[in-house]
Amino acid sequence: METPVFNELKSNIDRAIHAFEGRITQGISPASLSLAYMDWLIHLLHSPGKFGELTENLTRKHFAYSVWSARAATDPATPPLIKPLQQDRRFNDPAWGKFPFNVIAQGFLMREQWWHYATTGIPGVSRHHENVVSFAARQWLDMFSPTNFPLTNPKIIDRTIQSGGMNLLKGMENLLEDVQNYTTGSGPACEGFCAGENLATTEGQVIYRNRLIELIQYSPKTEQVHAEPVLIIPAWIMKYYILDLSEHNSMVRYLVEKGHTVFMISWHNPDASDRDMAMKDYINRGVRDALKAINAIVPERQIHAVGYCLGGTLLATTAAALARDEDNRLKTLSLFTAQTDFTEAGELMLFIDESQLSYMEDIMWDRGYLDTTQMSGAFTLLRSYDLLWSRMVSEYWLGERPPVNDLMAWNADSTRMPYKMHTEYLSRLFLHNDLASGRFIVDDGPVSLRDIRVPIFSVATEKDHVAPWHSVYKLHGLVNTDLTFVLTSGGHNAGIVSEPGHPRRRYRMALNRPEDKYISADQWYERNEASEGSWWEPWSEWLAENSSERVAPPEMGNTEAGYAPLCKAPGTYVFEK
DSSP states (O other): OOOHHHHHHHHHHHHHHHHHHHHHHTTOOHHHHHHHHHHHHHHHHTOHHHHHHHHHHHHHHHHHHHHHHHHHHHOTTOOOSSOOOTTOOTTOSGGGGSTTHHHHHHHHHHHHHHHHHHHSOOTTOOHHHHHHHHHHHHHHHHHTOGGGSTTTOHHHHHHHHHHTTHHHHHHHHHHHHHHHHHHHTOOSSGGGOOBTTTBSOSOEEEEEEOSSEEEEEEOOOSSSEESSOEEEEOOTTSOGGGGSOSGGGOHHHHHHHTTOOEEEEEEOOOOGGGTTOOHHHIIIIIIIHHHHHHHHHSTTOOEEEEEETHHHHHHHHHHHHHHHTTOOOEEEEEEESOOSOOTTOGGGGGGOSHHHHHHHHHHHHHHSEEOHHHHHHHHHHHTHIIIIIHHHIIIIISOOOOOOOHHHHHHTSOOOEEHHHHHHIIIIIIITOTTTTTOOEETTEEOOGGGOOSOEEEEEETTOSSSOHHHHHGGGGTOOSOEEEEEESSOTTTTTSOOTTOTTOEEEEEEEOTTSOOOOHHHHHHHSOOEESOTHHHHHHHHHHTOOOEEOOOOSSBGGGTBOOOEETTOSGGGOO
């Protein structure tokens, strides 16, 4: 007869094996990839019509390519046979239009196009498996792009001739430096940017600390402030100072200079001892404890709550629970690149299915947390050209190191996520979409975003690979309150850190009231023209319009209520590695 201890031992053996494999595969489930591949291959082999179409397509394109190549070799004005996609910047350099590099580039684009046909539109293949196979094919092809190799990239050849090979020597130095940093687990110290020195320098005090958060209250910059304070909830996957970078682009500094009393959550960077921290802890010990502290420091005032990325999803969930319980402490909600419906959550869904989730759970079970390498690996694959291949060419073949800026320094300062919380987050939100479906449980009862009645300001970014703007837009179908939606230029981070005066910034904005009819995201885009400038300015006006009178700034903390200042901002949790 098997005992519970024996059963647990067998389960632990399986988990240990999966965890060991995961270190090699960077957290990608071999079973998930195999299932997708077999689904595609079996249905392709059982579709002779599609197989014949692919064969005919390949023959026709190779013939057209051969004819075109002969013309391009003698006539430099020959127009390209295949035009790259609008977002494909690999062959933008004019040198790719000259022989023989034009022939090399066109041959690669032709193969890339054919593989797209081969991995999509196969009858019977599940949508998820089709996306996985198509994505894997793109990654494999990207690896062999002619832009990545010195003998087929005209820019590398030209630079090598002009510099006498010094670019290759410098590139070797860059490579050895990166290898050393990787093997030792270290990196260049701060690269000239350090939290508390020239990042996260807005004056303030940590006025509350528990195992999960430090709550920072920022010093006022004006003689009077808006009566309602602002609470900012960043994502726990990032250090909070993305919103308090340098002085010129700090959202926190901008808000206090506009007369707001600002509070910020700084998350603890979890380790193995925090493995059992769950979503309820992030709601209760995170958002609710912060609200309780602010209520003690600024009593009898509602709060403008702001959530960024995962922090926005957490805030929306908590706001729904407060609304369900008739708790009216919130004045408004501002959500930045925050998803609430995960049915179209972008290419991140490629890494989330039952097999992948089980595999990742075993990896986290072994360590007690999700390491930063697994997260950064997934994001790198989503933007392989920007984050991997173009960097390799620039730094190793051209010998160029881009100057580090504050956003890059922040991006290198990553955090971990505890085992239990991240498992719940991926399963309940990404995989089963419980929040949008009204099945997400808070305090033993489900919550619905339709219970929220306070005004909402939602911001999405045009080039977001983490929270695609079409996915963020789905909030329109989930709430029954005034919703101001903003679509700004830039990506997930750069689009949010978009201070006034930042060049080449634009945004679209429109208000949707409960009585307005629903329109699709693309219809919304066509109906609302872009305005030049920073979205921070209309957001600041929106906060002011939804605030009451101006009053004297509150004291820093409240010693009598148990919220005495503990240390100066940026606190201690921000330095946890």
